[in-house]
Amino acid sequence: MKAKHLFYTLFIFLFSLTSCENEANIDYVPTVLFNFEGGTNLVTTPKGIKEYTVKGSITSTAGLTSFVISTANAETGAAISVIESTRQTFDEPKSNYDFSYTITNLSENKAIKISVTDAEGEDFQKNFVVEITPAVIFSEHSDKKLESVDKYWGVFYAEWLYGRIYKSREAGKYAAEVNIGMENKNGKAVLISPAKHSLTFNGARNTKFGVTNMTLEQFNAISRIDDTPLKNLSPTTESIEIENGKVYAYQTQDGQKGVVYIQNLTGNAGSTDDPTVTATIVTKLQAK
Known part of the structure; x- marks a missing residue:
């Protein structure tokens, strides 16, 4: 009797496992399918491309009753406004x-x-993202504080990772990326080639600087996809005295040309108490 009871218990247990396994293996067939040309909803455009046409089709088992496209946030995917x-x-x-x-x-x-909405009243959504290949690299935030004295933030600047400030003791680790230095000369704050800085380091690069007649409006108008405004720059000096609100040209050791906007300049390089000058900078540099 005990053996028979054990057999039935084991049979029920195995049947339950089989049933669960079958349920887990059921394939879900979506009622609405978004099909994009190229098979993906994320594309990267070549450098210099200014527009992209999204093509595709949508299939629905119940049938579609409405369709609309909205602009969306490229990072979060949240809808912004209906087109x-x-x-x-x-x-x-x-x-x-x-x-x-x-x-x-x-x-x-x-x-x-x-x-889209189908005939059963169900709503379905799908995002499509276009990533550009930039021709110009921007410092992403206008809070890059470069110093003339290695004190709080640092005296060297690299454009990578949307702009990074380094103290002299750190700069050598990133020598291949550091293109701008800052220090005091003759009581004035200057941008200077890392290779010519008084706190230079092994592998420091040579950068040339120059003045421009570029206004802030012209600086802001330089886009990520068009480096034309940078091509005719011709910086020639290893250091240049800077003023608040001015735009300066520079050229890296690799030949990339760029501009740096001095958004805010504070401090007195000629002070005997504290000669630290701080420059909040924004850069735009040709991509490699």
Whole structure:
């Protein structure tokens, strides 16, 4: 009797496992499918491309009753605003809908969100992201504080990782990336080639500087996808005295040309008490 009871218990246990396994193996077939040309909803454009056309189709088992595209945040994917010209409603539900939309002014990464509703009232969404290949590298934030004395932040600057400030003891680790130095000369704050800085380091690079007539408006107008405004710059000096609100040209050892905007300049290089001058800078440099 005990053996029979054990057999039935084991049978029920094995049947339960089999049932669970079968449930786990059930394939879910989505009722709406977004199909993009190229098979992906994330593309990277070649350098210099200013627009991209998103093409694809949407299939629905219940049939689509509406379609619309919104602009979206390229980082979070959140919808920003509806593009009214893309809005479509269908009196007869569509099992398949082809779409095409051109994203223009690709001066930065951009995204769209495609939203549809089916005949059962269900809503479905899919994002599409276009990443640009920049021709110009920006310092991402306007809070890069370069010093003329190695005190709080540092006297060397590298454009990589959207702009980094290094003290002299750290700069040697990143010698290949550091293109700008700052120090005091004759009671004035100057931008200087890392190789000519009084606190230079092994592997320090040679950079040339020069003045420009560029206004802040012209500086701001330089986009990530067009380095034309930088091509004709011709900096020639190893150091240059700087003033608040001015834009200066520079050229790296590799031949990349760029501009640096002195957003804020504080301190007195001629002070006997504290000659530290701090420059808040923003840079735009040709990509390699």
